[in-house]
Amino acid sequence: MTSLVLEPLSTYRSYPPDEMVARARAFYEDIKRRRTVRDFSDRPVPREVIEYALLAAGTAPSGANLQPWHFTVITDQNIKRRIREEAEVEEREFYNGRAPQEWLDALAPLGTDERKPFVETAPVLIAIFGQRSSEGPDGRRVKNYYVPESVGIATGFLIASLHAAGLVTLTHTPNPMGFLNQICHRPESEKPYILLVVGYPAEDCTVPVHGGSRGRSRRSPLGSKAAPGAVSATWVKVSHTPCGARPRCWACHEVALATVPLVCWVPAETLRLCCPHLRSG
Numbered sequence: 714m715t716s717l718v719l720e721p722l723s724t725y726r727s728y729p730p731d732e733m734v735a736r737a738r739a740f741y742e743d744i745k746r747r748r749t750v751r752d753f754s755d756r757p758v759p760r761e762v763i764e765y766a767l768l769a770a771g772t773a774p775s776g777a778n779l780q781p782w783h784f785t786v787i788t789d790q791n792i793k794r795r796i797r798e799e800a801e802v803e804e805r806e807f808y809n810g811r812a813p814q815e816w817l818d819a820l821a822p823l824g825t826d827e828r829k830p831f832v833e834t835a836p837v838l839i840a841i842f843g844q845r846s847s848e849g850p851d852g853r854r855v856k857n858y859y860v861p862e863s864v865g866i867a868t869g870f871l872i873a874s875l876h877a878a879g880l881v882t883l884t885h886t887p888n889p890m891g892f893l894n895q896i897c898h899r900p901e902s903e904k905p906y907i908l909l910v911v912g913y914p915a916e917d918c919t920v921p922v923h924g925g926s927r928g929r930s931r932r933s934p935l936g937s938k939a940a941p942g943a944v945s946a947t948w949v950k951v952s953h954t955p956c957g958a959r960p961r962c963w964a965c966h967e968v969a970l971a972t973v974p975l976v977c978w979v980p981a982e983t984l985r986l987c988c989p990h991l992r993s994g
């Protein structure tokens with residue numbers, strides 16, 4: 714058994730409360746601009762950006778710190794073409810019989826179909842694998858724990874980092890993705906989770922409107938009913954109200970029907986608000 718080795722937490726930084734709020738808000742303001750893009754330019758991306766984003770992904774927490782992930786970066790045009798061909802084989806089956814109607818209905822607002830030209834157009838693909846087991850220090854296979862959770866968190870870090878650097882991504886999940894093992898020469902013990910398509914948006918790029926004709930709006934996790942004993946999330950945020958102007962809902966920007974002081978955080982139940990986010994809070 715390996716022994717426990719401790720070190721002081723030297724990487725932690727503390728901030729005054731005002732700065733904490735400013736930093737949290739700045740992060741939110743930036744990350745809320747992220748969108749899934751399906752129209753890519755073929756403009757090449759700087760290799761170092763990809764490298765730093767992968768380093769960021771590698772800082773993610775993981776079950777028992779086993780870091781059960783592998784990222785394969787693909788820029789070669791021929792390999793991208795092969796991946797597109799294989800993905801389209803699976804997607805053709807998916808859209809023409811394999812997917813239940815309910816799933817197709819859920820996808821309808823996105824306008825997706827079996828054609829995946831972006832897999833070839835985008836300059837970078839990152840095939841993300843979860844390692845069910847990996848090689849221990851003594852060369853023996855060791856089982857990994859919480860693989861999907863760990864890979865999902867690392868992928869979130871990766872997407873956030875690429876977004877922060879000014880790139881766009883598509884979380885692509887052709888199903889099944891076993892062909893990625895063959896093309897990327899990865900062992901059977903690794904399960905492909907996501908094919909992340911990375912690059913710049915095409916000039917005429919459009920994205921589905923969140924909450925458009927039948928789609929779902931971005932839901933605010935604030936204002937949802939708290940489970941008994943959990944910290945109540947009924948405090949909602951409204952934006953500043955200079956000169957007594959009516960506040961706006963933080964989630965959908967609808968104008969609230971009540972006036973509140975300049976303070977930003979208010980209990981939802983004390984406000985009569987016209988937007989569904991806050992009314993349900």
Ligand SMILES: Cc1cc2nc3c(=O)[nH]c(=O)nc-3n(C[C@H](O)[C@H](O)[C@H](O)COP(=O)(O)O)c2cc1C
Nearest residue numbers: 747748749750751823825883884885886887920923
């Ligand atoms: C696990 C996962 C799988 C996804 N698979 C696909 C996919 O195969 N094809 C696709 O076009 N979009 C895919 N998406 C993107 C979602 O459709 C997209 O995140 C969602 O519509 C919200 O849009 P937004 O990312 O622009 O906010 C996937 C997203 C996730 C998280």
